[in-house]
Amino acid sequence: MKDILDMEGWSLTDKRTEGLVETFSAEYVHEPIACSKCGGIKLYRHGTKKTTYADAPLRGFAAKLEATVRRYRCRDCGETFLQPLGGVLDERRMTVRCAEFIAKQALKHTFVHVAREVGIDEKTVRAVAAERMGELGATHKPRLPKVLGIDETKIAGELRLVLTDVEGRRLLDMLPARDKGTLAAWLWQFKDRNAVKVVTIDMWRPYQRLAAELLPNAVVVVDKFHIMRMAGEAMDRVRIRLAKVKQPEVRRHWVRSKVMLNKRPHNLTEKQRFNLEMWLDNEPEIAAAYRAKEAFYGLFDLPKDEAIRAFDGFAASVESSVKPEFKPLLTAMRNWRSEILAVFDHKYTNAFTESLNNLTKHIVKAGRGYSFEVLRARILANYGDPVKEPLFFEFLLRDDGNPCANCGLPCRAEDMHLVTLPPVTRGQRTKRALVCGVCEPRFNTEKVIAHRKTSTRKTG
Ligand SMILES: [Zn+2]
Ligand SMILES: [Zn+2]
Known part of the structure; x- marks a missing residue:
């Protein structure tokens, strides 16, 4: 990189630190070749204008590019116009790499979080992210699996x-x-x-x-989870119906204890198993619903031919007192018999x-x-x-990995890269640090070396 700003066509003239914001003053070196209004080529400089662009974070600082943009006057039409710039998005008031940074980080972090690190408002992050994600969504083309x-x-x-x-x-x-x-x-x-x-x-x-x-x-x-869930729901409906006539205290106790009914017996603790037995002894209809649920769940652990027999005999085994609640399950079993039983040949x-x-x-x-x-x-x-x-x-979702040494956003350890960070403000030294995958290309030493090699070849 030629200077710490490292932007093609830009020359750093000054920089200053204010709190956690680093401002880079710079000029764009390429001059326009023709008037943007009439195409005339007789141009002369006519003052400057300062414009500030948000830039991607750098070494923990929110970065700003303060551009001194030249104004030109055209001798042919007499109009003035501003120097066209590279590497910035004028409508967004940010650098192109800042927009790229936002688009990538917004996939993993909240807009508020990204906005804070970049030092801009959330609305802008939202707009940039939405635009970029729209493009991403349109080009997404998966492959069909087996x-x-x-x-x-x-x-x-x-x-x-x-x-x-x-x-x-x-x-x-x-x-x-x-x-x-x-x-x-x-x-x-x-x-x-x-x-x-x-x-x-x-x-x-x-x-x-x-x-x-x-x-x-x-x-x-x-999917067997869908049909198994129906059995669980049928049992829940029985419990809820019976709870309606109980004292509020008992109702609350049942709600707290329902997990014992929903779990498979082998996942219960000794104490839970004991409490469940007491409950079922006192409530024959809940017991009937529980037995039906367990019989249905257990079906999927059987070898295929036994399972088919159990499947076809299931409706008759459900006690009539709880049959209304199990009706949706029984109907689904009738209507989707072959698709449900197909799980025994295709264990997906x-x-x-x-x-x-x-x-x-x-x-x-x-x-x-x-x-x-x-x-x-x-x-x-x-x-x-x-x-x-x-x-x-x-x-990934907890959003609390290790903070990237450059942008500060958390990142999973396996997605971090060791790079050399250049000094940004006075007193800082070059340091080796871990940065996230989004920031890494900017400090990729391999890339810099390769670039130098090619430029040497060109000039030499
Ligand atoms: Zn002109
Ligand atoms: Zn980063």
């Missing part, structure tokens, strides 16, 4: 379609609406639809019909989407009021890569 998960999640008050690579535990895409047309349009963009061998869906008939139509080689599997569940659902909630919460496009870009940026451990993205 096992496609079709699911939904609630974002900004509406159900959105979520498409996942079930085996790769990877988010493929997120679409604004959950309807047949949206899914059909998404599937149509792929030519290699024959490559999909399994589709996991929830029990929504239009998905199944579309899959049959557009994914001819795919077996449709109902879209548990990844389930965990994704929980974690996108955090992103949505952190970005309340953000548009769907912004949230989608953010979620794709965080989950678009193969995910091995759930912990991986949980950590």
Whole structure:
């Protein structure tokens, strides 16, 4: 780099530090060759004008570029105009690299947080991020996996379609609406639809019909979590119905204890198991509902042929006192029998989407009021890569990694790079420090060396 500002075409003339803001005064060296009004080439300088641009943070400082912009007068038309500048966005009053910094960081951090580090208002960060994420969203083109998960999640008050690579535990895409047309349009963009061998869906008939139509080689599997959840909900309805006639104190106790009913027995503590037995002894209908729920859950642990027998005998085993609550489950079992039982041949569940659902909630919460496009870009940026451990993205979302030595935004340890930071203010020395992936290219010594080599070749 030729000076600490390191911007192509710009020459640093002065700099000053005020608190946590570093201001770089600079001039743009390239002069215009023609009048911007008439194209005339007889120009002379006619004073200057100072304009300040926000720049990407540097060594913990919010950086400003204070440009001394030359004004020219044209001898032909007599008009004046300002020197056209490179590397800045005039309408945003920021440098191009600042906009890039914002666009990248806004995928992982809240707008408020990014705004604070850059030293500009949140509204500007929001505008830059939205623009960039719109572009990103338009160019996002995933590849169809062998096992496609079709699911939904609630974002900004509406159900959105979520498409996942079930085996790769990877988010493929997120679409604004959950309807047949949206899914059909998404599937149509792929030519290699024959490559999909399994589709996991929830029990929504239009998905199944579309899959049959557009994914001819795919077996449709109902995600067992959806159907298992129905059994849990049926049991809950029985408990809630019975609670209505109890004293408020008992009702509250039941609400506190419901976790014992919902968990599998092998996940209970000794004490919980004892309390649960007491409860079931006193409440025969809850006991009936609990037994039905457990029988249904247990079905998925059986070998296939036993499971099919248990599945077909299940309706008869549900006691009549709790049958009304189990009706939705029994109906679904009848209507989706082959798709539910297909799980025994294709042991895929879209548990990844389930965990994704929980974690996108955090992103949505952190970005309340953000548009769907912004949230989608953010979620794709965080989950678009193969995910091995759930912990991986949980950590990302906590937003409390190690602060980057340059921009101050937190970053996961494995995404940090060791670079040499140049001194910015008096008293600072060159230091080796860890910076985030967004800041790293600016200090990439490899790049600088390569650049020097090529320039030596050119001149020598
Ligand atoms: Zn002119
Ligand atoms: Zn950084």
